[in-house]
Amino acid sequence: MQRIAMLGSGFIGRFYAESIHGQRGRDRVVAIYARREESAKKFADDYGCTFWSTDMEEVIAHPDVTMICVALPNNLHEAAVMLCVKHKKAVVSTKPLGRNGAEALRMMQAIEGAGIFGGYLEDLCYTPKFLKSKQMVDNGALGRILWAKSRETHPGPHSNWFWDKEQAGGGCILDLGCHCIEIARNFIGKDIKPVEVMCWAATQVKPIEAEDHAIALVKYENGAIGQFEVSWTFRGGMDLRDEVMGTEGTIWMNNFLRTGFEVFTTGKGGDYVAEKAESNTGWLFPVGDEVNELGYNHMFTDMFRSVEEGTEPSETFYDGYVVNAIIDAAYKSAKTKLWEPVDLPVWRGQEGLSPVSTLIEYDADYYLIKEEVTHDGRHKVILKDKKTNEIIERDL
Numbered sequence: 001m002q003r004i005a006m007l008g009s010g011f012i013g014r015f016y017a018e019s020i021h022g023q024r025g026r027d028r029v030v031a032i033y034a035r036r037e038e039s040a041k042k043f044a045d046d047y048g049c050t051f052w053s054t055d056m057e058e059v060i061a062h063p064d065v066t067m068i069c070v071a072l073p074n075n076l077h078e079a080a081v082m083l084c085v086k087h088k089k090a091v092v093s094t095k096p097l098g099r100n101g102a103e104a105l106r107m108m109q110a111i112e113g114a115g116i117f118g119g120y121l122e123d124l125c126y127t128p129k130f131l132k133s134k135q136m137v138d139n140g141a142l143g144r145i146l147w148a149k150s151r152e153t154h155p156g157p158h159s160n161w162f163w164d165k166e167q168a169g170g171g172c173i174l175d176l177g178c179h180c181i182e183i184a185r186n187f188i189g190k191d192i193k194p195v196e197v198m199c200w201a202a203t204q205v206k207p208i209e210a211e212d213h214a215i216a217l218v219k220y221e222n223g224a225i226g227q228f229e230v231s232w233t234f235r236g237g238m239d240l241r242d243e244v245m246g247t248e249g250t251i252w253m254n255n256f257l258r259t260g261f262e263v264f265t266t267g268k269g270g271d272y273v274a275e276k277a278e279s280n281t282g283w284l285f286p287v288g289d290e291v292n293e294l295g296y297n298h299m300f301t302d303m304f305r306s307v308e309e310g311t312e313p314s315e316t317f318y319d320g321y322v323v324n325a326i327i328d329a330a331y332k333s334a335k336t337k338l339w340e341p342v343d344l345p346v347w348r349g350q351e352g353l354s355p356v357s358t359l360i361e362y363d364a365d366y367y368l369i370k371e372e373v374t375h376d377g378r379h380k381v382i383l384k385d386k387k388t389n390e391i392i393e394r395d396l
């Protein structure tokens, strides 16, 4: 059983607490740190915490607490993690791990140096649809992964600090791109090195310094390409979609807007529909069990099991650091309009891969390009001559 101290009583702190307490769950949030006394007290009342404080260190050091959960604005993640290191407390942190690669690297090295557990709370790599897809990809159902695209767009975050570049560390690339990058990395292979990023970013709508819309390509050393599309200007709720393409198959995932659950209401008894939903009348796309469908349950189960068994969770501080490094390159590229290298002072995966050839042997003389049955009943193959490079068709 874990006795958790939640740092932050806001939007995600509450989602996390709902998930941890779950349905008769044995792990408990026993302590809460919040900036304001009334928020800490309210959270403590709502979730039955025995201890609350507006002093972060006091909460982290509390002897009843076995694990710290960082659910604070981005600019406070590093300080919170360093206090966990000081008090040798296992820590799990929300995304993004840092505001940039340097912060994330310091956090990773500090917990590893102190020998304490660190988990990266990347919930979208734990949704039921993601877990099933990942298993199929790992079993080879899609062959070699060529392209993994992830999109997260919504009408923008709910608290003031997100819109302040200094506190947040960036705009929608950092806030949403971190999810998309880690989703694509999982499908392409976490041991495959991300090498270069090309990114377009703009502030199209909001009166802010940071970007509110961006699209980027992340090139991997084995020739695979990751893609992310992120926006704080999208209208119509929260759009969470992923696509994976491999030599043997394809996955399309819609995690939120169109999940096969559609409701019409005139608005009588209107209530909360789903995160970032913009309407509660007309045709609606609710989400059945948000905490589960967003991955929080599987994520905390992995974190708690790992800390108790002394193993690594699927998402670690190292993963958070790699994601931050890719984001740094995206920001650079958005400025220079060039492919920018990903700076990874620590890399633990494969090195020196080159794009893999996918030539399919047809016979001694030809490679197979394609086999097809056409509407006029022809069954044909398109072949490439190995010696002359001529491309021919042959009926079977």
Ligand SMILES: NC(=O)c1ccc[n+]([C@@H]2O[C@H](COP(=O)([O-])OP(=O)(O)OC[C@H]3O[C@@H](n4cnc5c(N)ncnc54)[C@H](O)[C@@H]3O)[C@@H](O)[C@H]2O)c1
Binding pocket: 007, 008, 009, 010, 011, 012, 013, 033, 034, 035, 036, 039, 071, 072, 073, 074, 076, 094, 095, 096, 121, 122, 123, 159, 160, 161, 175
């Ligand atoms: N799906 C996800 O994984 C997900 C979703 C939303 C937010 N987040 C992350 O969670 C973290 C917190 O985001 P949130 O949406 O809960 O924010 P929020 O504004 O709703 O809550 C932040 C909480 O931090 C505490 N706090 C302490 N010092 C503060 C300060 N100086 N300014 C503001 N708050 C302060 C307060 O208790 C506040 O309620 C961020 O890093 C964000 O990126 C993750």
